[in-house]
Amino acid sequence: MIEIGEQSGRLSENLEVINIQQQKENAIRSKVKSATLYPVFVLVFTFIVAVFLSWFVLPKLSNVFSSLNVELPWITRAIISTGNFVSANGLNFIPIVIVLLLVLLYFIFIFRKTKFIGEAFLFTVPVVKDFIRQVQLTRFGFILGSLLESGLPVNDALDSLISSTSNKKYKEFYIYLRKSIDDGNSFQKSFKEYPKMRKLIPMPIQQIIVAGEQSGGLSATLTKVAENYESKMDNTTKNLAVMLEPILLILVGLGVAIIAIGVILPIYSLLDNVNNPNNSAPASSAPARIEEQVAIPDEVVIDQKLFLEIISDSSDSVDVYDEPDGIVVGQLAMGGNFELLEQEDDWTKISLPDEEIIWIPSQYVKIK
Numbered sequence: 001m002i003e004i005g006e007q008s009g010r011l012s013e014n015l016e017v018i019n020i021q022q023q024k025e026n027a028i029r030s031k032v033k034s035a036t037l038y039p040v041f042v043l044v045f046t047f048i049v050a051v052f053l054s055w056f057v058l059p060k061l062s063n064v065f066s067s068l069n070v071e072l073p074w075i076t077r078a079i080i081s082t083g084n085f086v087s088a089n090g091l092n093f094i095p096i097v098i099v100l101l102l103v104l105l106y107f108i109f110i111f112r113k114t115k116f117i118g119e120a121f122l123f124t125v126p127v128v129k130d131f132i133r134q135v136q137l138t139r140f141g142f143i144l145g146s147l148l149e150s151g152l153p154v155n156d157a158l159d160s161l162i163s164s165t166s167n168k169k170y171k172e173f174y175i176y177l178r179k180s181i182d183d184g185n186s187f188q189k190s191f192k193e194y195p196k197m198r199k200l201i202p203m204p205i206q207q208i209i210v211a212g213e214q215s216g217g218l219s220a221t222l223t224k225v226a227e228n229y230e231s232k233m234d235n236t237t238k239n240l241a242v243m244l245e246p247i248l249l250i251l252v253g254l255g256v257a258i259i260a261i262g263v264i265l266p267i268y269s270l271l272d273n274v275n276n277p278n279n280s281a282p283a284s285s286a287p288a289r290i291e292e293q294v295a296i297p298d299e300v301v302i303d304q305k306l307f308l309e310i311i312s313d314s315s316d317s318v319d320v321y322d323e324p325d326g327i328v329v330g331q332l333a334m335g336g337n338f339e340l341l342e343q344e345d346d347w348t349k350i351s352l353p354d355e356e357i358i359w360i361p362s363q364y365v366k367i368k
Helices: 002-008 011-066 074-110 116-122 126-149 154-163 168-182 187-193 203-215 218-275
Strands: 307-310 317-321 328-333 337-344 347-351 357-361 365-367
Touching (some): 011 074, 011 126, 011 218, 074 218, 116 126, 126 154, 154 168, 168 187, 187 203, 328 357
Antiparallel strands (some): 307 337, 307 365, 317 328, 317 357, 337 347, 347 357
């Protein structure tokens, strides 16, 4: 542009065009950065919350669920396993994950030879693809229109457009367009023969550009297109957070729902067991009633006392009584070790960890 301006006596005008074009380019970059702040902040904050839950909260839930006499659903087991793994290996695991994420993002969105992968992905996101198209069409109109207006040949203008474009889809289109123009084709024919042209430039904009070419006002038409899409880009930048909010809420909501379901399902299973106990003790003349579920300790320290183990082949728990042939006051699950106090006929008197005294049929007792 400087060379042509010097030869044509329009150096000052061309320098002014260059200045305006640089300002437009910087404005576009600034708008793109500001548009990405909100989604990036939400995703980073979500990741931090997920790490906090996995490291500090889920291990405590693991201790609670392990004391329940219920079979945990697979989603709860998966959540607990994740929490235990992060809690045990967090100091090494979290930094590795962060580094891997940064490397992955670098190669997908920044590295020159592979960033087309990230561009292709973003071009499929409903709101983001419209914003990308607005940015590219604004750049297309301003650069090509300004260069043509300053007297630069269309092929040289397209070369400048190619060198200033980083998006792979649009760069490939501009390379094709330059070759097609070199072969003597018009913009109309070039647009018509390029596959999936409407995804890059909407049909109404194609018709406007063709009309500008046929009327001899292509540079002015391209400038108008750029101004129109710059206005749209400004509105999109302001509203992008609102437009992306449903997508981000869905992503965050899915994570919350998974954790909530994993926590609630075992509680419902426990309540179901309490409300519908499986009674397998021998028949008694006293009416059966369940007042409480007795938790079984994992370990009992033996200190020169006789201990016993609760056993049963037909049930996961047995009823316990306040006295021989008395009334049912609770249930004990299979397995745990308890202190044996005395045996009377077919009944065994035992002591629970909270020093409560109960009786149980001797057929469910195994002396250790």
